[in-house]
Amino acid sequence: QVQLQESGPGVVKPSETLSLTCSVSGYPISSGYYWGWIRQPPGKGLEWIGSSYHSDSTYYNPSLKSRVTISLDRTRNQFSLKLNSVTAADTAVYFCARDRGGNHFLDYWGQGILVTVSS
């Protein structure tokens, strides 16, 4: 059974960098598929942040592209999200998910982690 689990700080100060890790079990990320991040501000809808297959095949939401980096660590079976220069508008629940590629639908999700941007 594929399982994903987000981890990272629950509070980040404005202008700093939000860093999250998604640990994957039950499937080697080196075996394929994309691995992505999605966020959901409190009470609002879902926003895709980006998906990565490898460094040369990573797609980002154009509205976040200048601030986002997604990286894969195949040795640890993890992938990470870095979002810099955060503001209160980046406060959200952040989900990691497996992106099946092709049609790019998201078949396995982590439980989500709330990140609050506050001083």
Add this chain to the structure above:
Amino acid sequence: DIQLTQSPSFLSASVGDRVTLSCRASQDIAGYLAWYQQKPGKAPKLLIFAASTLQGGVPSRFSGSGSGSEYSLAISSLQPEDFATYYCQHFNSYPRVLTFGGGTTVELK
């Protein structure tokens, strides 16, 4: 960029009702559409991909249909566990952007 518009935003229904949720794309998306169910405090759950293919383990009362720019998710007989918010989703190949619709919340009447 392709926009996905879901309607209605809210839907009140009773257990046993048949309901249909709509997702309209701003252009032809050739069946590249997925549907998710999200309950409060939980991650979204994939229900349907490629417009009409049921994800494994999803009850058969859920079905997807549509083509071109018009798609729908039907629930044949609402069960208590189906009251949730539903999102449609598409990935555009150029530019490479994944988009969600705004969601439809199905509430108990």
